[in-house]
Structures are given as C-alpha cells and as structure tokens.
Amino acid sequence: MAEQPQHSAGAEPDLYRDTWVRYLGYANEVGESFRALIPKTLVWATYGVATAYVTADAVDKGRKAAQKNTDGPDRAADVTVAVVDTFVWQALASVAIPGFTINRICAASLYLMGRVTCWPLPVRKWATTAVGLSAIPFIIKPIDRSVDFLLDSSLRKLYNTHDRNPDEARPA
Template identity: 75%
Template sequence: MDPSKEQLEKTVDIYRDTWVRFLGYANEVGEAFRALVPVSFVWGSYAVATAYVTADAVDKGKKAAVAHGDNPGRTTRVAVAVVDTFVWQALASVIIPGFTINRVCAASLYLLGRTTRWPLPVRKWTTTAIGLSTIPFIITPIDRSVDYLLDSSLRKVYGDEEKHK
C-alpha cells in the first residue's frame, strides 16, 4: 500500500490528534490563574478537563466494542479500555499536573513575596506567567511517569496489550 492510501485510511482520534486534546489541560490553566480569578473559575477548569477525560474514556470503550465485535471477552476488553483510559487521563491530564501547577504557583507567589518588593498584582501576574510557562515542561515527564506507574501496577492485572494509547 502506498503512503497516500495509508494516510487516507488512518483514523484521526479527536481526543489525541486535534485541538480537543488541549481541553485536557484546562485545569492546569485554571491553576495558573488561581491567584487572579475567582475559585469558581478554577473549579470550572477542572470540570472541563474531567469532561474531556470522561469523553476520551467513553470513546475508547466504543472503539474497543467495535474492534472486538461479538467475540468472547468483549465486555471485559471494553471495560479495560474505559478504565485504563480514564485512570491514565485522570492521573496524567488532571490530578498530577493540576497539583504540580498549583504547587509551582503557590511557591512562586510565596518566594516573590519574600524576595521582591513588587506590588501584589505584579506578583500575581508573574506567578500566573510562571505557571503557564511550566505546563509544556511537565507534560512529557508526567505522561511517562503515569505510563510507568500503570505498567507496574494496574496493567499487570489485565495485560500489556490493552493500553490506553
């Protein structure tokens, strides 16, 4: 098969290959802006990220159902696809990066308060800039760490062939 036909047949995963992927980072953006916005905005950003995680898990479950047709063990494979995707995404896209950005921003605001004489609004905007600029650097290490964690634990229960990716 020549490359052009192969490219045409490749299925685009909207949750991994399009702008929709950035919805998984909504809570990191919310955490970066925590010093500047009402807390309801931060919680709203978690709602967006959680909706993304849930939608991706449901999508992977539907794809597993189609892939396994009426074969024995279909229900188990669908459940594994949903659980693996949800757990992976919850850890790698919401919980760990949200906590990380929260702590980076809290530490930044504290350190700026102790080491500078900048007015509070300047310190808050600087903290937000630091939080936002941290996001691209934490994604890959967190993703790899969550892969390692799940490969070393949950995925041993159902086998390596059923990963989220």
C-alpha cells in the same frame, strides 16, 4: 504543549488525541495558573472541563473497543480495560498530577516573589500566572511517562495485555 501522536496513513485521526480537543485536558492547568487572579469557582470549572474531556475520551475508547470486538467472548473485558485504562491514565496524567504540580509551582513562586521582591501584590500575581503557564509545556512529558510507568507497574498487570497492542490502551 504535548507532542501530537502519529497515526498511520489512512487511519482516522483520534478526536481526543490528534486534534485541538486534546488541549481541553490541560484546562485545569490553565485554571491553576490563574488561581491567584480569578475566583476559585472558575478554577474548579476548569477542572470540570478537563474531567469532561477525560470521561469523553474513556467512553470513546470503550466504544472503539466494542466496535473492534463485536461478538468475541472477551468483548466486555476489552471494553472495560479500554475504559478503565484510559480514564485512570487521563485522570492522573491530564488532571490530578499536573493540576497539583502547577498549583504548587504557582504557590511557591508567589511566596518566593513576596520574600525576594518588593513588587506590589497584583504584579506578583500576574508574574505567578506567567510562571504557571510557562511551566505547563515542561511538565507534560515527564508526567505522562511517569504515569505510564506507574500503570505499567500496577494496574496494567491486573489485566492480560500480552495479546494486545500496548499502544491501543495507552493514551498518547
């Protein structure tokens, strides 16, 4: 699905970016793909999983920012920037935008299959789920890059990042 970020030799892998845990951020896209087949409460539960992932990553990045700057005068600002940037980026790139996108892809495919095929409804629902699941790998990179652009053009201008490594705050 997503390209795994590269970390430097000897660096500890990021639990939320470099391991299987990263895929928890895509739980809601899977839920949206299955929306036609499963109860809505299960779809919403997948959003809970993805939101827990986003929150855990933001907390982790805040903790790491706090450890990096233990006594500095900008410690609180560094922690706040790390938490807010990670949370907003992940909420948009892992939950809100891809969830909406997959929802609309599935809704459109179910509608179109109903108009152009004579397949029975259960077959159309399964086909819609397959369309949704197969779309996930194709939407991730464009959404990630779009959210990078959006945040670089807006929120990230609000905090001073010229002294920071831009890859530190930016989720992979």
